[in-house]
Amino acid sequence: MFDVITYPDPRLKQVATPVNVFDDALRAFVRDLEQTMRGGPPSVGIAAPQVGSTQRIAIVDVSSRPKTRSHGRLVLINPVITRRDGDVIGREGCLSLPDFTGNVMRAERIEVAAFDENGDRNTYVFEEFEARAVQHEIDHLDGLLFLDRLVSRRNDLFRRKVYK
Amino acid sequence: MKQWFMLTVVGTDRPGIVARITTRLFDNGGNLGEASMARLGGNFTIMLMVQYDGDTAALQRLLAPLSAELGLHFHIDEIEGRLHEHIVPDVRISVYGADRAGIVAQVTSALAAAGFNILDLESDVAGTERKPVYVMHIEGCATRGIEALTQAVADFARDGLDIRLTSIDTLMG
Numbered sequence: 001m002f003d004v005i006t007y008p009d010p011r012l013k014q015v016a017t018p019v020n021v022f023d024d025a026l027r028a029f030v031r032d033l034e035q036t037m038r039g040g041p042p043s044v045g046i047a048a049p050q051v052g053s054t055q056r057i058a059i060v061d062v063s064s065r066p067k068t069r070s071h072g073r074l075v076l077i078n079p080v081i082t083r084r085d086g087d088v089i090g091r092e093g094c095l096s097l098p099d100f101t102g103n104v105m106r107a108e109r110i111e112v113a114a115f116d117e118n119g120d121r122n123t124y125v126f127e128e129f130e131a132r133a134v135q136h137e138i139d140h141l142d143g144l145l146f147l148d149r150l151v152s153r154r155n156d157l158f159r160r161k162v163y164k
Numbered sequence: 165m166k167q168w169f170m171l172t173v174v175g176t177d178r179p180g181i182v183a184r185i186t187t188r189l190f191d192n193g194g195n196l197g198e199a200s201m202a203r204l205g206g207n208f209t210i211m212l213m214v215q216y217d218g219d220t221a222a223l224q225r226l227l228a229p230l231s232a233e234l235g236l237h238f239h240i241d242e243i244e245g246r247l248h249e250h251i252v253p254d255v256r257i258s259v260y261g262a263d264r265a266g267i268v269a270q271v272t273s274a275l276a277a278a279g280f281n282i283l284d285l286e287s288d289v290a291g292t293e294r295k296p297v298y299v300m301h302i303e304g305c306a307t308r309g310i311e312a313l314t315q316a317v318a319d320f321a322r323d324g325l326d327i328r329l330t331s332i333d334t335l336m337g
């Protein structure tokens with residue numbers, strides 16, 4: 001298990017670099033990253049920069065949440081969002097920023113291409129809560145925290161769901 | 165030892181008030197905690213946690229020149245400065261409708277009776293002078309579940325108020 005680093009650690013604001021080699025060392029790192037996620041405070045995802053790594057690796061698993069559409073355990077390496085639809089506001093917190101939650105606008109549905117830890121390329125369609133989790137984690141790979149995307153409560157009254 | 169105070173400021177709004185107050189506090193060793201500023205009906209209002217090495221009277225004296233110059237009213241209370249203990253709300257409630265007396269009292273009473281604990285409330289009067297529209301936005305914790313709240317406010321919908329309850333699923337990642 002790793003320690004989760006917290007803001008203002010500058011490593012959280014760095015753009016992570018793509019993974020090129022899919023070997024045992026990578027798989028060992030993914031295992032440790034997943035253990036860190038499951039062994040810490042309850043969370044639905046973690047990204048490599050949160051443990052101080054500069055690799056484009058994220059893990060998402062929203063399957064423990066009731067009534068939530070889920071692909072189960074997901075290892076997303078070098079993930080790319082290829083399509084976004086809809087906007088929806090939801091509340092987020094972050095392991096790397098204790099004691100603060102805020103409202104964030106995210107795409108409601110996204111299509112993502114990513115590699116798994118064996119180097120296989122997969123494409124996914126994520127919706128709703130799972131889509132939010134994936135976007136939160138991919139943001140970490142780009143050095144972004146949900147603080148960079150906060151929206152005011154006052155203005156979201158009539159736009160819980162807006163389709164472009 | 166430094167004591168925490170809640171500083172409440174009310175006055176006519178004009179540019180630069182926050183900067184003047186906080187600079188005065190900072191220059192004299194004050195430390196700021198959480199704050200909430202709002203412009204309510206054209207009035208400047210702010211509640212500001214201030215940590216200051218002195219008593220209420222000393223803080224009052226420190227701010228007195230600003231009170232005179234900017235026409236602000238300061239109110240100061242000694243408080244416990246409990247930071248890092250945020251409670252995460254699990255329900256968001258939006259209320260809007262034609263403005264009439266008693267909306268807030270009736271809605272919040274019904275919600276309180278159904279186990280709702282308000283953490284955050286903002287309201288505005290929108291529309292026009294002839295047709296005012298009341299808009300209220302509340303976040304809090306439903307100690308007896310969201311269904312109890314939904315039932316508690318069902319009658320208001322018949323009264324022409326639009327009330328929407330949304331559970332807040334906070335994502336942690």
Ligand SMILES: [Zn+2]
Pocket residue numbers: 093094095096136140336337
């Ligand atoms: Zn995060």
